Amino acid sequence: MNIQEFRKQFPDEETCHRYLEQMIWPTGRICPHCGGIKSWSILAESKRFELYECASCSKQFTVTTKTPLHSTKLPLRTWFMAMYFMINSSKGISSIFLAKWIGTSQKTAWKVGHAVRALMASQADAMPGLAGIVELDEKYLGGKPRYQKDVKHKRGKGTAKSCVFVAASRDGHVRASVVANDSYSELAPKVNRFVDTSADLMTDQLSVYQMIAEDYASHSSVNHGNKEYANGDVHNNTAESFNAILERAKQGVFHFLSKMHTQRYISEVVFRWNHRYPAREVSKNGTKKIIYKAKPILEQLRSLLQYAVGTQLRRTHAGGIFTPRPAFR
Ligand SMILES: [Zn+2]
Incomplete structure (x- = not known):
């Protein structure tokens, strides 16, 4: 999928928002504060995203609460673009290039880049131990x-x-x-x-x-x-x-x-x-070698967003960043 097709797949904020809800809550809404599974939508005209209130703890949340996507005022579409470029670049992208491609300042792109990397780290952490x-x-x-x-x-x-x-x-x-x-x-x-x-x-x-x-x-x-x-x-x-x-x-x-x-x-x-799959096998000097190719971009995006909750980035006093984990996981 090239960038034009990707833009067409996610044409506006509403589409990105619905997609994100499906990814983060595949089995229904979960309160990011307490893990409660009962909540209702509340009207809030001024909010960027649909607002919910938890039946257990009465706290309010949106789909981005306690995710790295919450930490900026950037449109979701910009986040999705950043993820697209980072997933697709085989050697990684510097924040200078990312800033140009997603149309933000370099400082913002740096933060977005690290937030996406935090999601990538959570994904690996959630996988079972290697076997074979x-x-x-x-x-x-x-x-x-x-x-x-x-x-x-x-x-x-x-x-x-x-x-x-x-x-x-x-x-x-x-x-x-x-x-x-x-x-x-x-x-x-x-x-x-x-x-x-x-x-x-x-x-x-x-x-x-x-x-x-x-x-x-x-x-x-x-x-x-x-x-x-x-x-x-x-x-x-x-x-x-x-x-x-x-x-x-x-x-x-x-x-x-x-x-x-x-x-x-x-x-x-x-x-x-x-996030590669074995595409074909080649034989060289009698030894077999498997050629891997990158998985489709949407599959990778899904894998990335599934672990978004609990990976919100926070600044440490020393100028670093850390990701507090939710207590209920
Ligand atoms: Zn709650």
């Missing part, structure tokens, strides 16, 4: 130090680079998170959160994986130091492909960013990776 063969890898954004015999590179806290932990299943799904370093205490909780215990783990030879893998179905490791990158089915190629895309996004779009916001940009790359 799952490759685990740690990546230093800006490049891992090359292996050199008898040279011990500074790792983790000793380097200025952000360490990213990546879990990639062979069926095309990935989770990734910034970690302080590649120690057991940092990696174990991430593996626990991202990977189902039924999984067969594939890792490099980092010793902490031996311990972590005890709770999982099986564990194989590749010795990168011996240039043994792929040994039959034992390889980390999927995680490596994801890492390459992450690196390109960093070089191209978010190279100048503070560590504080790195996780949000990673969530964007994760979202795009997880």
Whole structure:
């Protein structure tokens, strides 16, 4: 679907509003304050969106209450456009370009961009743990130090680079998170959160994986130091492909960013990776490779908006942003 078709699909505020209600409340209205399922529409001429009152807590809400879309006075259509551009750009968009395309100031586009990334992060958080063969890898954004015999590179806290932990299943799904370093205490909780215990783990030879893998179905490791990158089915190629895309996004779009916001940009790359489908299989030098393509835009938009409630962005005193979670979830 190109941008003209997308504009036609969402011609005005009313259409966007109805679409959003369907996405956020697929099984009927839920009060974002208390989780109550009984509410009624109340007349409010001055309000932008249809206003409801909860029967349980008597508080008022609209479809955007407690969602990132609530935090600006932007038309819904502008939000939808921003989502369209962000979903469609294979390497991510800078706030400068996004501002031009959606017709806002750069400051507003920056905020919109982060709000959409927050939605992308919630989507991944709501998915079940990865299963089947799952490759685990740690990546230093800006490049891992090359292996050199008898040279011990500074790792983790000793380097200025952000360490990213990546879990990639062979069926095309990935989770990734910034970690302080590649120690057991940092990696174990991430593996626990991202990977189902039924999984067969594939890792490099980092010793902490031996311990972590005890709770999982099986564990194989590749010795990168011996240039043994792929040994039959034992390889980390999927995680490596994801890492390459992450690196390109960093070089191209978010190279100048503070560590504080790195996780949000990673969530964007994760979202795009997880919203592809296996389009065809190609055979190269006797090995089969699946070519993935992006899922239809409306399917991705639906996936994005389903997790909107509870991801409202708030400013922290330190100038960062955080997303308070609703108590009833
Ligand atoms: Zn309520």
